Amino acid sequence: MTALNLSGINKFYGRTHVLKDISLEVDEGEFVVFVGPSGCGKSTLLRLIAGLEDTTSGDIFIAEQNMNTTPPAKRGIAMVFQSYALYPHLNVRRNMTLALKQEKQSKRVIEQRVLKASKMLDLESYLEHYPSELSGGQRQRVAIGRAIVREPKLFLFDEPLSNLDAALRANTRVEIARLHKALAASMIYVTHDQTEAMTLADKIVVMNEGRVEQIGGPMELYNNPANQFVAGFIGAPSMNFFPGHAIHEKDTRTIGIRPEDLYVTDHGRLSIRIQHIERLGGDTNIIGTCENQSVTMRLFGQHSFCVGTDVAIDFDDAKAFYFTPSGERA
Amino acid sequence: MSKARTNLPISLAMHTVLIVYTLIALFPVLVILLNSFKSRKAIFRTPLELPNSETFSTVGYDTVLSQGNFFLYFQNSMVVTIASLFTILLFGSMAAYALSEYRFRGNTLMGLYLALGIMIPIRIGTVAILEMMVATGLVNTLYALILVYVAQGLPLAIFILTEFMRQVSQDLKNAGRVDGLNEYQIFFRLVLPLVRPALATVAVFNMIPIWNDLWFPLILAPGEEVKTLTLGSQVFIGQYVTNWNAVLSALSMAVIPVLILYTIFSRQLIRGLTSGAVK
Numbered sequence A: 001m002t003a004l005n006l007s008g009i010n011k012f013y014g015r016t017h018v019l020k021d022i023s024l025e026v027d028e029g030e031f032v033v034f035v036g037p038s039g040c041g042k043s044t045l046l047r048l049i050a051g052l053e054d055t056t057s058g059d060i061f062i063a064e065q066n067m068n069t070t071p072p073a074k075r076g077i078a079m080v081f082q083s084y085a086l087y088p089h090l091n092v093r094r095n096m097t098l099a100l101k102q103e104k105q106s107k108r109v110i111e112q113r114v115l116k117a118s119k120m121l122d123l124e125s126y127l128e129h130y131p132s133e134l135s136g137g138q139r140q141r142v143a144i145g146r147a148i149v150r151e152p153k154l155f156l157f158d159e160p161l162s163n164l165d166a167a168l169r170a171n172t173r174v175e176i177a178r179l180h181k182a183l184a185a186s187m188i189y190v191t192h193d194q195t196e197a198m199t200l201a202d203k204i205v206v207m208n209e210g211r212v213e214q215i216g217g218p219m220e221l222y223n224n225p226a227n228q229f230v231a232g233f234i235g236a237p238s239m240n241f242f243p244g245h246a247i248h249e250k251d252t253r254t255i256g257i258r259p260e261d262l263y264v265t266d267h268g269r270l271s272i273r274i275q276h277i278e279r280l281g282g283d284t285n286i287i288g289t290c291e292n293q294s295v296t297m298r299l300f301g302q303h304s305f306c307v308g309t310d311v312a313i314d315f316d317d318a319k320a321f322y323f324t325p326s327g328e329r330a
Numbered sequence B: 001m002s003k004a005r006t007n008l009p010i011s012l013a014m015h016t017v018l019i020v021y022t023l024i025a026l027f028p029v030l031v032i033l034l035n036s037f038k039s040r041k042a043i044f045r046t047p048l049e050l051p052n053s054e055t056f057s058t059v060g061y062d063t064v065l066s067q068g069n070f071f072l073y074f075q076n077s078m079v080v081t082i083a084s085l086f087t088i089l090l091f092g093s094m095a096a097y098a099l100s101e102y103r104f105r106g107n108t109l110m111g112l113y114l115a116l117g118i119m120i121p122i123r124i125g126t127v128a129i130l131e132m133m134v135a136t137g138l139v140n141t142l143y144a145l146i147l148v149y150v151a152q153g154l155p156l157a158i159f160i161l162t163e164f165m166r167q168v169s170q171d172l173k174n175a176g177r178v179d180g181l182n183e184y185q186i187f188f189r190l191v192l193p194l195v196r197p198a199l200a201t202v203a204v205f206n207m208i209p210i211w212n213d214l215w216f217p218l219i220l221a222p223g224e225e226v227k228t229l230t231l232g233s234q235v236f237i238g239q240y241v242t243n244w245n246a247v248l249s250a251l252s253m254a255v256i257p258v259l260i261l262y263t264i265f266s267r268q269l270i271r272g273l274t275s276g277a278v279k
Helices: A041-051 A092-102 A106-121 A138-146 A165-182 A194-200 A217-222 A228-233 B002-006 B007-036 B041-047 B059-066 B070-101 B106-120 B122-136 B142-166 B170-178 B183-194 B195-212 B214-222 B230-238 B244-278
Strands: A001-013 A016-027 A031-035 A057-062 A077-080 A155-156 A186-191 A203-208 A211-216 A240-243 A255-257 A262-264 A272-280 A284-288 A293-300 A312-313 A321-323
Touching: A001 A041, A001 A186, A001 B041, A016 A041, A041 A057, A041 A077, A041 A186, A041 A203, A077 A138, A077 B007, A077 B230, A092 A106, A092 A138, A092 A262, A138 A155, A138 A165, A138 A194, A165 A194, A165 A211, A194 A217, A203 A217, A203 B170, A211 A217, A211 A228, A211 B214, A217 A321, A217 B106, A228 A255, A228 B170, A240 B230, A262 A293, A272 A293, A284 B230, A293 A312, B002 B070, B007 B244, B041 B244, B059 B244, B070 B142, B070 B183, B070 B195, B070 B230, B070 B244, B106 B142, B122 B142, B122 B214, B142 B214, B183 B195, B214 B230, B230 B244
Parallel strands: A031 A186, A031 A203, A077 A155, A155 A186
Antiparallel strands: A001 A016, A001 A057, A203 A211, A240 A255, A255 A321, A262 A312, A272 A284, A272 A312, A284 A293
């Protein structure tokens, strides 16, 4: 059974075409991440799925039912917002139970579900607290708890980690992955952070300027990007691009090579001038320029180079990607 | 920041200014209150003295309570003020919600149109209003006053509340929609509680002019049955003789409900006035 099926979704704001003919499928139990730079339409797409906005054309099926005109509450979804959107005048328990009360669930069911969700998220001792008394991480967990108690067919996450600090973000990421396994629910997760996408997703949907650029598993996208945009977006530090004539004369293609696939060698085909060195302990990132292009090289271990010197570098041809001038794979 | 706050000379100067201001503001009220408990001669001979055993007299209160229909006037004022405030807040906030939340053609124009009333004094239209009230048979009813005060209060209410409602996060309203609240429930259960300070601000700004108004009661509802307190107190002010005891007593008693309402709203009001600045 498919949890979500979008076919030919288009969305206009006035004359602006923000979503262009989007079709995709999410299987039951799958964790799908929409990723792309800001303004690419990923949040808008999520809001269309939630029913907070109407599509201009196209069909939305959730659990194989057409939901085009169904109001958000009746779609069997639950949403976690970027700003958490907790009701500030209600305590944690009432934040979590509001939707269930609207659904007219019995008191026993409500009590049970709140107990289960708060145990799962370690919120038992905060049930009577108000959102203003909680830390950022706790608020985030309440927001997730509010979604869990509804036992939805589909979870929607709208950049849920972007308001947390780096350490908490890493923890919560693991937490969300654990929840996904425990609940075995279908989840859609929107982010602009490719690390979150790579670590959480079963399937990544890369979006750019209102279009889907590529859909696939994290390694599939990393190993076999469909075009230059996906190649540059997935992977950190991001892929280096050189004009083809740097290697072969009269080659009009663009060569893409990942920072980890570059190495220093005496007779390298390329030469870079080192601009900056990032020493991370385990890795060393060397940032330089070659043919007026910025180049990042990622070396394992610790290395000593001097800023301002020239180094010869090379790569394995088998690990290079080639793109046509229009950005497609060649 | 904290250093500046605990700086003794500055804090002393600040408090001196505030205390002086408070005294100036309270002085007329205090004089009214003191003199309402004095005999007529004492009011004129020693207006600033406390009432003592010789000059103490409740003749003013006795007159007010026995002569005029004081309780009826009081009740009329109360009904008019509360009903007007309730209507202004309800419809003002509903209009403000629509203007801040929904995108529709002519939204900005509608907002400007509704706020236009701030700049036009309603009293300019008194004659037309009177004609309208006569035509609809509402003259000498409390409805006439309530309708006029609602019209007078709405523009500013909509203007202030629209600004406040724009600040209520879009995500929060959407969360309500996902949780199954309908638009009315989102308005009453999410938005209104969050703009409560703004509601209190609007309530206080509207309450005092309505309670104190003499113009419209005099023109639209001068009948004995529907007189408001301010108008009712005027019976003691004559062309040749003014019963100062009664006037002062009536005024003293008229202050009480305003004080009570103000205390209810004031906690919210302070938050409302500073909320934009502090956050």
